[in-house]
Amino acid sequence: MQLDDAATILGRADFFEICDAEQRRLLAFASERKRYRPGMVLYNSGDVPEGAHVLVSGTVATTQEGIEDNPFLIHDHGAVLGAMALVVAKPRPVTVKAVDTVETLFVPRSAFLKLAHQYPDLAARAASKIRRELTGYLGAIESIRGKIG
Secondary structure, eight states, X not given: XXXXXXXXXXXXXXXXXXXOHHHXXXXXXXXXXXXXXXXXXXXXXXXXXXXXEEEEESOEEEEETTOTTSOEEEOOTTOEETGGGGTOOOOOSEEEEESSSEEEEEEEHHHHHHHHHHOHXXXXXXXXXXXXXXXXXXXXXXHHHHHHO
């Protein structure tokens, strides 16, 4: 894969809007294109992934342990799978599995953290983006809490 192709993929990924073009090129250099056949697992619930995947093509299903019969399907090209894994080494709460042939761009946490260390403004933008997303998730959960309790 060409470096410019990987940088373009990162440019289409919502999370990486916090990076400027040069930072995306640096991440692209450290990234790896991966392919998965239908049924292959990108990562299991409880795994501590080494980074995040950007969906290039295909569809993945995310399931929680014990709730495999109602997967959440992701097919938006540019979706970032496991963005939190770019900044923290914590077990994932879901299993992510290829539904059909899937291609991703894998961005290692070590590369993202190195870049964030070199560009403190990037680290601040990442923290702000994660904070906004978590606040949005918590707000959505709060709004339906009475319906699921």
